[in-house]
Amino acid sequence: MSEDNEKRRALLAVKTLIQEKQYRSAFTLLQRTALPLDDFVTQMKCAALFEMIPAGELALKPIKIAVLATSTVTHFDRAFKFWLAILGLDGQIFEAEYGTVQQAVLDENSSFYAFSPDITIFFTSYRDIDWLVPPGTHVEQTQQVVQAAVSRFVSFWQAVRARSSCAIIQMNADLPYKRFLGHYDSLVGWGGINALNRFNLELSRAIFEGVTIFDLDYIASIYGRSRWHDTRYWYHSKHPFALDATGLVAKEMARVVGAFKGLSKKCLVLDLDNTLWGGVIGDDGWEGIKLGNGPDGEAFQDFQKYLLGLKHRGVILAVCSKNQEELAKEPFLRHPDMVLKLDDIVVFKANWDDKVSNIKQIAAQLNIGLDALVFVDDNPAERALVRECLPMVSVPEMPPDPCDYVSTLSEECFFEAVTFSKEDETRSDFYRGNITRNDFQKQFTDISAYLQSLEMYMTVGEFDSFHLPRAAQLINKSNQFHLTTTRYAESELMKMSSDGRTICRYYKLKDRFGDNGLISVVILKAHEGGVFFVDTWVMSCRVLSRGAEEFICRDMMEQARSRKGTILVGRYIPTSKNKLVAALYERLGFQKGREENGTTDWHFDLKKKTPPYQVFIQTAP
Amino acid sequence: MGERRHEMQQRLNGVFQDVFNDGNIEVFDAMTAKNIPEWDSLMHIVLVVAVEKEFGIKLNAAEVGKLENVGVMLTLLEERAKK
Numbered sequence: 001m002s003e004d005n006e007k008r009r010a011l012l013a014v015k016t017l018i019q020e021k022q023y024r025s026a027f028t029l030l031q032r033t034a035l036p037l038d039d040f041v042t043q044m045k046c047a048a049l050f051e052m053i054p055a056g057e058l059a060l061k062p063i064k065i066a067v068l069a070t071s072t073v074t075h076f077d078r079a080f081k082f083w084l085a086i087l088g089l090d091g092q093i094f095e096a097e098y099g100t101v102q103q104a105v106l107d108e109n110s111s112f113y114a115f116s117p118d119i120t121i122f123f124t125s126y127r128d129i130d131w132l133v134p135p136g137t138h139v140e141q142t143q144q145v146v147q148a149a150v151s152r153f154v155s156f157w158q159a160v161r162a163r164s165s166c167a168i169i170q171m172n173a174d175l176p177y178k179r180f181l182g183h184y185d186s187l188v189g190w191g192g193i194n195a196l197n198r199f200n201l202e203l204s205r206a207i208f209e210g211v212t213i214f215d216l217d218y219i220a221s222i223y224g225r226s227r228w229h230d231t232r233y234w235y236h237s238k239h240p241f242a243l244d245a246t247g248l249v250a251k252e253m254a255r256v257v258g259a260f261k262g263l264s265k266k267c268l269v270l271d272l273d274n275t276l277w278g279g280v281i282g283d284d285g286w287e288g289i290k291l292g293n294g295p296d297g298e299a300f301q302d303f304q305k306y307l308l309g310l311k312h313r314g315v316i317l318a319v320c321s322k323n324q325e326e327l328a329k330e331p332f333l334r335h336p337d338m339v340l341k342l343d344d345i346v347v348f349k350a351n352w353d354d355k356v357s358n359i360k361q362i363a364a365q366l367n368i369g370l371d372a373l374v375f376v377d378d379n380p381a382e383r384a385l386v387r388e389c390l391p392m393v394s395v396p397e398m399p400p401d402p403c404d405y406v407s408t409l410s411e412e413c414f415f416e417a418v419t420f421s422k423e424d425e426t427r428s429d430f431y432r433g434n435i436t437r438n439d440f441q442k443q444f445t446d447i448s449a450y451l452q453s454l455e456m457y458m459t460v461g462e463f464d465s466f467h468l469p470r471a472a473q474l475i476n477k478s479n480q481f482h483l484t485t486t487r488y489a490e491s492e493l494m495k496m497s498s499d500g501r502t503i504c505r506y507y508k509l510k511d512r513f514g515d516n517g518l519i520s521v522v523i524l525k526a527h528e529g530g531v532f533f534v535d536t537w538v539m540s541c542r543v544l545s546r547g548a549e550e551f552i553c554r555d556m557m558e559q560a561r562s563r564k565g566t567i568l569v570g571r572y573i574p575t576s577k578n579k580l581v582a583a584l585y586e587r588l589g590f591q592k593g594r595e596e597n598g599t600t601d602w603h604f605d606l607k608k609k610t611p612p613y614q615v616f617i618q619t620a621p
Numbered sequence: 622m623g624e625r626r627h628e629m630q631q632r633l634n635g636v637f638q639d640v641f642n643d644g645n646i647e648v649f650d651a652m653t654a655k656n657i658p659e660w661d662s663l664m665h666i667v668l669v670v671a672v673e674k675e676f677g678i679k680l681n682a683a684e685v686g687k688l689e690n691v692g693v694m695l696t697l698l699e700e701r702a703k704k
Contacts (some may be wrong), residue, residue: 041671074663235682243670
């Protein structure tokens with residue numbers, strides 16, 4: 001119920017924006033609010049709101065679509081126009097008068113031909129097919145009946161093709177809910193289910209270039225066949241399927257139209273940690289990530305299999321991950337259950353830059369528009385950033401359970417196709433060969449607005465028995481953001497926090513998307529002469545580059561100063577895994593001191609003011 | 622008018638206002654499509670579906686067409702509620 005209210009509020013907000021003439025903002029909000037499975041009334045409301053926006057305000061590309069239907073589609077057409085607009089298309093719809101499909105197609109002077117459509121949709125259903133044969137009919141005769149039914153449709157396509165070069169979309173037969181003899185109807189050649197399945201297969205075989213099939217039967221099955229067939233509205237006003245399914249059909253049909261217009265997506269940009277495998281490669285190592293065995297691991301493996309399947313079907317795969325490149329590549333090279341290989345990835349970006357800049361570079365290197373990209377990442381903050389800064393990139397809302405990754409991607413139909421060629425199969429190789437290897441200028445986006453919108457709050461405290469286990473875990477598990485790679489048992493940490501000379505602090509970060517939990521630990525040791533030494537500083541990589549580093553550093557300085565500290569000293573001990581933080585103290589305004597075997601010490605004079613870091617994190621009350 | 626019918630009329634009014642996007646609508650028994658310009662055969666379907674949803678009922682094919690005025694709707698809703 002509260003979802004209903006949220007939707008209602010959002011639609012009211014859209015209406016207000018339209019009344020204030022803020023058409024683009026209204027449409028963006030409407031686009032985010034509307035879902036294909038919204039009920040009929042909501043669908044019509046969205047369509048009505050969309051109709052309030054004056055033509056030309058959204059810069060949509062016009063496309064002429066003729067809908068030749070054997071049922072009432074007026075409501076469908078309204079929803080259809082809306083879902084076309086979401087793809088950037090202005091659907092100019094021609095509706096054949098009820099019951100006139102044959103005349104429209106066979107009469108060269110019909111208003112249908114005068115309309116000169118770019119696309120023609122044969123909006124039919126199982127009712128338009130004569131498939132019922134007497135019980136006991138031999139399968140060969142049934143086959144003839146089926147072929148005759150198919151030929152009837154083919155003759156329509158040919159009639160259209162003779163007078164127009166429009167693309168043709170033909171709906172197949174949505175199998176009815178009813179059966180006469182139960183499962184026997186599917187088994188025997190003259191059975192209703194068997195014959196209609198045969199019809200759908202033969203219909204697919206009969207297409208020629210410029211014709212494609214809309215799998216109405218598949219849609220009916222995912223909607224739920226028993227709900228799909230709503231006879232009341234067929235008897236009353238000839239609506240072909242449940243009114244609540246209108247949005248789903250409209251959205252799917254828009255995707256197919258989009259495919260004809262070349263609007264399908266071309267490239268999938270993938271995050272790595274918790275997207276391609278469970279866990280964080282930098283912390284868990286390739287042996288520790290979840291991939292393969294176990295319920296979690298298998299889900300990720302199946303997701304990789306699906307992605308590989310997409311690659312073989314012409315989708316370009318790219319990687320965009322916040323990781324050290326060598327570490328990020330390890331699973332591809334060494335993990336036995338890794339399905340994707342480095343060869344399958346056309347552009348591999350693993351670095352510490354923001355993902356928006358990286359995605360821009362990926363598009364530029366592939367020489368395709370940003371609007372051809374889909375970005376998949378398990379982290380809602382990253383998704384929000386990309387949606388905000390690159391609205392033309394599709395960013396599906398990934399579910400929390402990796403078991404649902406495949407179905408989420410599949411349902412979006414980003415890669416709807418109407419043709420397939422050898423070129424599609426070998427596309428990845430072509431792109432890999434042609435990729436430009438120029439060094440691109442780092443284009444950093446101004447992401448202050450985004451950071452502010454995250455509404456981040458940090459809770460800070462001294463070690464206590466409640467937080468000790470998690471603090472210890474962070475210290476002992478972290479490899480990348482760990483300046484000195486110290487490892488301490490819980491008992492040692494307990495001792496330190498009560499010895500009177502050591503400050504042990506934990507930091508917990510909440511943002512708009514939820515609680516990130518304990519994300520950093522600092523251990524400061526008081527030495528002689530007002531020197532405070534940063535014995536340990538670890539942080540979770542999930543919250544990098546959000547200002548947490550600056551917030552924590554400021555806190556360290558304040559802590560030291562409050563205990564009459566005069567100088568704060570940090571140390572960087574390099575390992576194979578923590579290159580990430582090699583220049584951290586420099587970035588925070590410390591002075592480089594002594595260097596020995598790669599280990600560097602960094603000083604900050606606490607008599608000076610804390611540097612004016614730009615921090616969008618507030619201290620939690 | 623009975624209390625229940627009155628309460629139903631309030632709810633039905635909400636549905637009308639929602640469907641026709643007009644907060645000023647006030648339904649009355651004799652109200653028909655003639656009273657609301659947008660209430661054509663297409664919007665009738667939207668209205669009926671919205672009524673079904675609000676009152677948790679399913680109308681049969683014949684009933685859908687018979688709901689020509691508000692009074693008939695309320696009577697039908699009352700009868701359904703008794704079952």
